[in-house]
Structure formats: C-alpha cells, structure tokens
Amino acid sequence: MIIAVDGPAASGKGTIARALARHYGIPHLDTGLLYRAVATQVTRLDLDPAIEADAVAACDFDDQLLAEPMLRDDATGQAASIVSAHPLVRAALLQRQRRFAHQPGGAVLDGRDIGTVIAPDADAKLFIRATPTIRARRRHDELQKRGSAINYDQVLADIRTRDDRDSSRSTAPLVAADDAMELDTSFLSIDAAVSRAIALVEARVQG
Ligand SMILES: Nc1ncnc2c1ncn2[C@@H]1O[C@H](COP(=O)(O)OP(=O)(O)O)[C@@H](O)[C@H]1O
Numbered sequence: 186m187i188i189a190v191d192g193p194a195a196s197g198k199g200t201i202a203r204a205l206a207r208h209y210g211i212p213h214l215d216t217g218l219l220y221r222a223v224a225t226q227v228t229r230l231d232l233d234p235a236i237e238a239d240a241v242a243a244c245d246f247d248d249q250l251l252a253e254p255m256l257r258d259d260a261t262g263q264a265a266s267i268v269s270a271h272p273l274v275r276a277a278l279l280q281r282q283r284r285f286a287h288q289p290g291g292a293v294l295d296g297r298d299i300g301t302v303i304a305p306d307a308d309a310k311l312f313i314r315a316t317p318t319i320r321a322r323r324r325h326d327e328l329q330k331r332g333s334a335i336n337y338d339q340v341l342a343d344i345r346t347r348d349d350r351d352s353s354r355s356t357a358p359l360v361a362a363d364d365a366m367e368l369d370t371s372f373l374s375i376d377a378a379v380s381r382a383i384a385l386v387e388a389r390v391q392g
C-alpha cells in the first residue's frame with residue numbers, strides 16, 4: 186500500500202506519516218529532508234540556492250547528511266524552498282522518491298507533491314492543513330526545544346514566505362491532488378489527528 190501525505194510547513198504531515206507507517210508496518214520517507222540536504226550542501230559549498238546550476242551541483246549528497254541536526258533549522262527550510270523550485274533539482278530527486286514509494290509492500294511518503302507527482306497512483310492520499318498561526322506556534326515550540334533563539338514572528342513570516350513560494354512555483358507546486366482527503370489538524374491533538382488519518386485511510390482502501 187502506498188500512502189501519500191502532503192501539506193504545508195508544520196501542518197503535522199510528518200507526525201501523521203510516521204504514525205501511519207508504524208500502524209501499517211511499512212517504511213516512511215520524509216521527502217522534505219532531501220530538499221533540506223540539497224540546501225545544506227549548497228550553503229556548505231558556498232553556492233547560491235537561487236541559481237539552478239548551483240543547486241543541481243548540490244544534489245549529489247552523501248546520505249549521512251540526512252541525519253544532521255542542521256537540516257531541521259528554520260534557515261535550512263527557507264533555503265530548501267528556494268532550491269526545490271528549480272525543475273532540474275526536482276528531476277534529480279524524482280527517481281529516488283518513486284523507487285521508495287514503489288518498493289514491495291508499499292510505503293508512506295510525506296512532502297508537497299507526493300500525491301500529484303511522485304505517486305499519483307497512491308492507494309490513499311491525505312492533504313494536511315492547519316492555520317498559519319497554529320503551524321508557526323508548533324514550529325516555534327519545536328525550534329525552541331532544540332535550542333534555537335528564533336522568535337515567533339520570524340517563524341510565522343518564514344512559514345508564510347515558504348507557503349507562497351511552494352504554492353506558486355510552476356513545477357510540482359504545493360496543491361492537494363484531486364483525489365486527496367483533506368485533514369485540518371488545527372484543533373486536533375496529535376492522537377486525534379493520527380486516529381482521524383488512520384480512519385480516512387481505512388475508509389479509502391476498504392471502500
Ligand atoms: N495535531 C497536533 N497538535 C499539536 N502539535 C502537533 C500536532 N501535529 C504535529 N504537532 C507538532 O508540530 C510540530 C510540527 O509537526 P510535523 O509533523 O513535523 O509537521 P510537518 O511535517 O508538516 O512539518 C512538531 O513539533 C509536532 O510534534
């Protein structure tokens with residue numbers, strides 16, 4: 186079974202995707218980490234994320250990079266959103282994600298274009314939403330726990346900038362697939378959001 190989980194920054198898609206993977210006993214891929222790795226490599230090589238050729242040169246990264254805490258920084262998320270708008274960067278990362286999705290037994294992937302581009306054939310597609318201020322509050326709490334001094338207003342501004350950039354790019358924009366099931370987590374606890382997600386997937390695969 187392939188499950189696609191898409192949505193904007195800090196909507197809770199990673200939390201839900203991990204829980205679905207545990208529930209169904211299948212592997213999970215956080216595809217945002219791939220773009221965050223490219224962004225980190227661009228910075229380390231002193232390249233410009235806005236220049237497509239620079240970003241493409243950073244796509245060939247060592248997988249160890251995926252485990253580095255710096256990938257979770259707010260600034261890395263911003264740079265990831267810049268590199269991810271380049272069509273050649275998306276093309277460079279496409280096969281890896283498709284292979285993961287179509288492995289025997291299935292998989293859960295979360296990102297922005299899983300239901301539309303990576304696995305349009307997914308058995309169940311979820312599009313996770315939450316209001317920008319609630320998402321900023323969650324992400325700010327998360328960054329604070331990791332020792333970041335960034336303030337709430339900056340996190341909210343960065344989330345809005347990223348939402349706009351991710352939604353307006355011409356290649357694989359952030360948009361719900363026509364057959365995606367929408368789940369707004371704004372006023373749901375993590376447990377309630379996960380239960381709802383499992384119920385939606387069950388209804389889709391059994392119905
Ligand atoms: N329903 C929820 N209620 C409260 N906090 C949540 C909820 N879902 C996720 N979170 C928290 O919000 C933060 C962002 O969630 P995450 O799943 O990483 O979002 P995304 O993958 O969409 O960026 C995490 O700290 C997570 O624990």
Ligand SMILES: Nc1ccn([C@@H]2O[C@H](COP(=O)(O)OP(=O)(O)O)[C@@H](O)[C@H]2O)c(=O)n1
Binds near residue numbers: 195221
């Ligand atoms: N499938 C994906 C996943 C992420 N991305 C990009 O990578 C950035 C970081 O993604 P992420 O999922 O790690 O970010 P959060 O939602 O966790 O904040 C996003 O803002 C997108 O620009 C993408 O374009 N396509």
